[in-house]
Amino acid sequence: MVGNVLILAGAPIGQVGDASPRLREALETAGVIAAEDTRRLRRLASDLGVTLTGRVVSYYDANEAARSKELLDELLQGVTVLVITDAGMPGVSDPGYRLTRLAVEAGVRVTALPGPSAVTTALAISGLPSDRFCFEGFPPRKQGERARRLESLAREERTMVFFEAPHRLHACLAAMAEAFGPDRPAAVCRELTKTYEEVRRGPLAELADWAAGEVRGEITLVVAGYAPEATEPDIGDLAAEVARREDAGVSRKQAIADVAKAAGVPKRDLYNRVHGIT
Numbered sequence: 001m002v003g004n005v006l007i008l009a010g011a012p013i014g015q016v017g018d019a020s021p022r023l024r025e026a027l028e029t030a031g032v033i034a035a036e037d038t039r040r041l042r043r044l045a046s047d048l049g050v051t052l053t054g055r056v057v058s059y060y061d062a063n064e065a066a067r068s069k070e071l072l073d074e075l076l077q078g079v080t081v082l083v084i085t086d087a088g089m090p091g092v093s094d095p096g097y098r099l100t101r102l103a104v105e106a107g108v109r110v111t112a113l114p115g116p117s118a119v120t121t122a123l124a125i126s127g128l129p130s131d132r133f134c135f136e137g138f139p140p141r142k143q144g145e146r147a148r149r150l151e152s153l154a155r156e157e158r159t160m161v162f163f164e165a166p167h168r169l170h171a172c173l174a175a176m177a178e179a180f181g182p183d184r185p186a187a188v189c190r191e192l193t194k195t196y197e198e199v200r201r202g203p204l205a206e207l208a209d210w211a212a213g214e215v216r217g218e219i220t221l222v223v224a225g226y227a228p229e230a231t232e233p234d235i236g237d238l239a240a241e242v243a244r245r246e247d248a249g250v251s252r253k254q255a256i257a258d259v260a261k262a263a264g265v266p267k268r269d270l271y272n273r274v275h276g277i278t
Contacts, residue, residue, distance in 0.1 A: 005072075006103045010098055010115020013087040013218075014193035016047045018116050024050050029106060030082035032074050034059035034067065036095055042084050059083060059095050068099040075108045087218075088117050093163055096261050106125055118192055118220045119161050126187035126222035127158075127201055133159040139172055151178035154266040155226045162221040167192075167273070168276045169215050173208035178203060183266035185224040191217040219241075233263045239273045 007026055012018040021056050029046055035041035038058050059067050070134065071081050083090045083099060089097025089112070107152065110235060115238045123130050131211050136153065140146045153160060164172050169188070176186070181206030190198045197229050200207060204223070245255035256274060260267040271277075 005077055005080050005109045005111060006099065007080065007082040008090045008100065008110070008112040009082050009084040010089045010117070011044065011084050011087050012115055012193070013103065013116045013118050013121070014191065014197075016044065018193065019044070019048055020113065021113065022041075022113050023115065024048055025086075026082055028051060029080070030059060031079040032071065032081045034081060034083045034095075036060050036085040037060050038048075041084060052062040053084075061095060064095045064098055070231055070250065071099055072108070073101045076106060077101060084179075088119075089115065092117065092119065094133070103238055113274060116193065118163070118189075118218065122187070122189040122220035122222050123159065123161055125189065125199055126177045128159050128185060128187060128222055128224050132157075132158060132225075133161060135161045137156070138165075141168065143171070143175070146175050147179065150175055151204060151266060151268040154268065155178050155228075157225040157228065159225050160223045162223070164219045164221055166215045166217060166219055168207060168219045169219055169273075172221070173204055173211050176221075177204035177208050178261070179266055179268070180223065180226075182261060183226060183264050187222045189220040189222065190215065191221060194218075235273045236268060238263055238270055242270065242274050 008029065009026060027048070027050045033052060033054050035056060035058045036059060038056050040053070041056065044248065051053055057067065077079050084094050085094035085096065088094065091100060100110055121137050123133055134156065140149055141210050158203065176184070183203045185242055186202070186204050186207055188200040188211070192218070200210060240261050242252065242255045245259070246252055257267060260270045
C-alpha cells in the first residue's frame with residue numbers, strides 16, 4: 001500500500017505471534033507511523049524483526065486532536081500514514097477516530113489491517129450470547145455518573161462488553177450488581193491471550209465479592225443482557241414491601257435498596273414506582 005492512504009493497524013493484545021504478515025509489511029513500508037506509545041511500537045518491531053523506515057510520531061489522547069490535523073496534511077501530500085495503538089484496533093477506546101473522520105471528509109482512502117480485539121475475544125470465550133452485543137467502553141469513574149450510566153443500560157437486551165481498570169473492578173461490579181440485579185450472568189476476562197489469562201464466570205454479586213481481593217492486568221467485562229421473557233416479581237408487590245418496611249422503621253432509601261437487591265430488579269425501577277415516577 002503506497003501513497004495517500006490511512007491504515008488503521010490492529011496490534012496484538014498479548015501474544016506477538018498474533019501479528020499478521022500484512023502488519024509486518026505495513027510497518028516496514030509506511031511513510032509515517034503514528035503510535036500511541038513509540039517505545040512499545042519499537043519493542044513490537046524488534047520482536048517481529050521489522051525495520052521501521054518511516055518517520056515515527058506519538059499519537060495519544062492528549063495530542064490526538066492537534067496531531068490528527070498534522071497527519072491529514074501528510075496524507076494529502078501523498079504519504080501513507082499507519083496508526084497503531086498499544087493493543088487492539090485504533091479508534092476502539094484508543095486514538096484513531098478523529099484522524100479517520102478527517103481523512104474520510106477529505107476523500108482520503110482509509111483501510112484497516114484487522115487484528116486481535118479484546119472486545120470480540122472476551123465475547124467469544126465468555127459463554128454468553130454473542131449473536132447481538134454492544135460495546136460500552138470504560139464506565140464513568142465517578143460513582144454517581146457510573147450508577148446513572150448503568151441504570152440506563154439495565155434494560156439493554158444485548159450482551160454488553162466493557163473495559164475496566166483493575167483497581168476499579170470491585171466497585172464497578174458492585175455497581176453493576178445493583179443496577180442489573182445480583183444474579184445477572186457475567187464474565188471477567190483478564191490478561192487475554194497472555195501467559196496468565198483468566199476468565200471468571202458467574203453472577204455479578206459473586207464476581208464482585210471475588211474482585212474485592214487484589215486483581216491485576218487488563219480487564220474486559222462481558223455482561224448478559226436483560227431478559228424480558230424471564231418471570232419478574234410484580235413491581236407493585238415490591239413497592240408494597242417497601243411500604244411495610246418503612247412502617248417498621250426502615251428508611252425508604254434503605255428499604256428500596258434491600259427489596260430491589262433481594263428481588264433481583266434494578267433499584268431505579270423500584271424507586272420510580274415507590275415515588276410515582278413514570
